[in-house]
Amino acid sequence: MSTSEAMEVSVSGDVAPLPIPEKPAAKKRRKQGSIAPYLLILPAILILLLALGYPLLWQFITSMQKFGLAQQFGTAAPEWVWFDNYITLFTDRYMWQVVFRSVLFCFTAALLTMFLGLMIALLMNAVNKGVLIVLQVALLLAWAMPVVAAMTIWSWLFDWRRGLVNYILVGLGFDNMAGHNWLAEPITFYAVAVIIVVWMSVPFVAFSIFAGLTQVPEEVLEAASMDGATRAQQLRTIILPMIKPVLGIVFLLQIIWDLRVFTQIKMLQDQGSISSETNLLGTYIYQLGVGGGNYAMASAVSIFVLLLTIALSWAYVRNLMKEEA
Numbered sequence: 001m002s003t004s005e006a007m008e009v010s011v012s013g014d015v016a017p018l019p020i021p022e023k024p025a026a027k028k029r030r031k032q033g034s035i036a037p038y039l040l041i042l043p044a045i046l047i048l049l050l051a052l053g054y055p056l057l058w059q060f061i062t063s064m065q066k067f068g069l070a071q072q073f074g075t076a077a078p079e080w081v082w083f084d085n086y087i088t089l090f091t092d093r094y095m096w097q098v099v100f101r102s103v104l105f106c107f108t109a110a111l112l113t114m115f116l117g118l119m120i121a122l123l124m125n126a127v128n129k130g131v132l133i134v135l136q137v138a139l140l141l142a143w144a145m146p147v148v149a150a151m152t153i154w155s156w157l158f159d160w161r162r163g164l165v166n167y168i169l170v171g172l173g174f175d176n177m178a179g180h181n182w183l184a185e186p187i188t189f190y191a192v193a194v195i196i197v198v199w200m201s202v203p204f205v206a207f208s209i210f211a212g213l214t215q216v217p218e219e220v221l222e223a224a225s226m227d228g229a230t231r232a233q234q235l236r237t238i239i240l241p242m243i244k245p246v247l248g249i250v251f252l253l254q255i256i257w258d259l260r261v262f263t264q265i266k267m268l269q270d271q272g273s274i275s276s277e278t279n280l281l282g283t284y285i286y287q288l289g290v291g292g293g294n295y296a297m298a299s300a301v302s303i304f305v306l307l308l309t310i311a312l313s314w315a316y317v318r319n320l321m322k323e324e325a
Helices: 003-012 024-063 084-090 093-126 129-144 147-157 164-171 186-213 218-226 231-242 244-259 263-269 281-291 295-324
Strands: none
Touching: 024 295, 084 295, 093 129, 093 186, 093 244, 093 281, 093 295, 129 186, 147 164, 147 186, 147 263, 186 244, 186 263, 218 231, 231 244, 244 295, 263 281, 281 295
16 A cells, blocks of 8 residues: 555544654664764874773873882882772871862852953953953953963062052052062962962953853843843843853863962962972972972872862762753
8 A cells, every 4th residue: 555545544543644664774874873973083082082092091100109210210110009098198187277278269269260251251251242352352352372481471470579559559659569479478478379370370261251241141131131130130040050061060160270279379380489388289299299290299189189179079060960961
């Protein structure tokens, strides 16, 4: 019976319509098409595993050994000590002081970056096209500046002998700021470090949030305005919930980056601060490995930082996965 005959019989009410069988060739093509995406991304996955997996495996193995300068240059074989390095690490009081400083620094810098980035993104979303271009160019210049070049400028700004910051403060009447060394005390050292890290991170956050703001429908905001909602109410009840996924992933990235900050802290320490009082996890690993030649302990701290990063970011990753589902 043909398809047209089957439909005619169905219309008359005598016999149910017969399904048209799918051709075997179509089934085969669909099955092959489901495998193709995985085959396409397989080379990228293999390269990623090789580039990230091998260093991570090497660090984990090294953290289980006695590995110093002799082992680094091949004059002695590594000795397996298993978890002795981790026991020494977790019973070291100074290590936990560094962890506390790093976590506090991380969340302080990340929260300030998110707040300033959100404010700048809202400003970019409200100004006209000419001002928007100026803001975008200024942010791009700050973001594109190499870290070493930026740190050279910041070091000059806060220099205790001829720095611009001290000069301005003295001009404003703060005579006690003449010759003030911002990097000598841990509190002012971290204040300067937070300013620098936030300044370097704000452009990325501002651009990311601004991209999310452009996706908020204008009709929804106009309807809320007609219902009497203020700008603050629109921001709290409409805009922020709509861009919540963007805020979540950007905040997660900031936590990861700020927890592993190294260059800014190391270059500030080189200006004359006491490294033992201003170490964060990044500089502490550098001090153990390159500075002290204890590569096994440095690897153990690195593995600990990886686990700490996962622990701090897991809540945000889980929320993102729930929203995606």
